Amino acid sequence: MKEATVIQTAGGTFYIHDLEQGLTLRAFARGRLKKGGERIYPGDRVIYRDDKGSTIIEEILPRQNLLKKPKVSNVDELIIVKSVEEPAPDFYYLDKMLALAQWFQISALICVNKIDLDGQTGKIIKQIYEPLKYKVVLTSAVESEGIDLLLETVTGKIAVLLGPSGVGKSTILNCLNPSWDLPVGGISEKLGRGKHTTKHTRLLPWEKGFITDTPGFSQLNVNLIPLKILPHTFVEFSKFADGCRFSGCFHHKEPDCVVKENVETGEICRQRFDNYIRLLKEIKENG
Numbered sequence: 313m314k315e316a317t318v319i320q321t322a323g324g325t326f327y328i329h330d331l332e333q334g335l336t337l338r339a340f341a342r343g344r345l346k347k348g349g350e351r352i353y354p355g356d357r358v359i360y361r362d363d364k365g366s367t368i369i370e371e372i373l374p375r376q377n378l379l380k381k382p383k384v385s386n387v388d389e390l391i392i393v394k395s396v397e398e399p400a401p402d403f404y405y406l407d408k409m410l411a412l413a414q415w416f417q418i419s420a421l422i423c424v425n426k427i428d429l430d431g432q433t434g435k436i437i438k439q440i441y442e443p444l445k446y447k448v449v450l451t452s453a454v455e456s457e458g459i460d461l462l463l464e465t466v467t468g469k470i471a472v473l474l475g476p477s478g479v480g481k482s483t484i485l486n487c488l489n490p491s492w493d494l495p496v497g498g499i500s501e502k503l504g505r506g507k508h509t510t511k512h513t514r515l516l517p518w519e520k521g522f523i524t525d526t527p528g529f530s531q532l533n534v535n536l537i538p539l540k541i542l543p544h545t546f547v548e549f550s551k552f553a554d555g556c557r558f559s560g561c562f563h564h565k566e567p568d569c570v571v572k573e574n575v576e577t578g579e580i581c582r583q584r585f586d587n588y589i590r591l592l593k594e595i596k597e598n599g
């Protein structure tokens with residue numbers, strides 16, 4: 313009995329990767345698993361065995377988590393990729409993704425790419441997010457700068473790259489392993505909908521872990537966060553929230569709100585707070 317990670321599913325066939333042996337295998341689920349109606353997702357850790365030349369998945373190990381749309385399990389790290397320019401960073405989107413990561417209880421890392429184009433933006437992002445204990449890695453994928461540091465942080469993990477088209481996700485992955493030869497420059501996106509692009513999730517194995525940049529992840533659904541939880545997903549509020557007059561304070565229209573007071577004094581970053589209010593309204597409208 314050996315252990316592997318599911319990297320892709322295709323109907324009743326599964327591609328599993330055994331990191332220890334550096335092997336990708338085409339596998340089938342054992343009858344018992346199929347009968348039980350148990351689904352198997354990319355990211356699942358499985359026990360497999362060889363059976364007369366076939367690879368059989370015997371058992372699915374308990375999942376740590378399961379993201380919806382696309383379905384990937386056991387995600388250890390969300391890498392939120394921004395670029396300093398082309399496109400310029402959208403801080404609302406960034407704060408939204410960080411809130412989601414908190415809600416999913418998945419560690420999040422901010423990767424600021426294209427630092428060869430501008431040295432300032434990365435520093436500004438570090439100034440805002442490092443005090444909140446988010447890790448910020450500055451990279452230039454075209455110059456292979458910072459990629460080592462990025463890799464160090466995802467060693468042994470299942471990591472998912474998140475971010476709008478054009479920030480350099482595919483270029484970063486190609487740095488990691490040139491043989492993946494992923495299309496760069498939005499080519500895959502342009503071929504797009506309805507044509508031959510597969511939207512199937514595929515985890516890419518490298519010698520120390522798994523990584524993916526599945527397109528569906530760019531639209532992670534923020535409405536998954538219950539309104540009551542939202543204030544807790546902004547980590548810097550927690551230090552002050554106990555001082556608010558109301559225990560379930562949304563830090564919005566309530567009087568005697570210590571979070572708002574700390575926005576006024578500059579203790580809490582106003583841009584983050586404004587994005588929080590925008591997110592609160594967005595979830596309310598859609599909820």
Ligand SMILES: Nc1nc2c(ncn2[C@@H]2O[C@H](COP(=O)(O)OP(=O)(O)O)[C@@H](O)[C@H]2O)c(=O)[nH]1
Pocket residue numbers: 425426427428429451452453454455475476477478479480481482483484495496497498499
């Ligand atoms: N200057 C600069 N351009 C980059 C960098 N990384 C990617 N690009 C360019 O940005 C464009 C989009 O890259 P791509 O990897 O396809 O982005 P994706 O849509 O996020 O996968 C391409 O033209 C890349 O050559 C970088 O670090 N610096």
Ligand SMILES: [Mg+2]
Pocket residue numbers: 481482483495496498
């Ligand atoms: Mg891409």
Ligand SMILES: [Zn+2]
Pocket residue numbers: 553556557561562563564566568569570571572
């Ligand atoms: Zn409050």
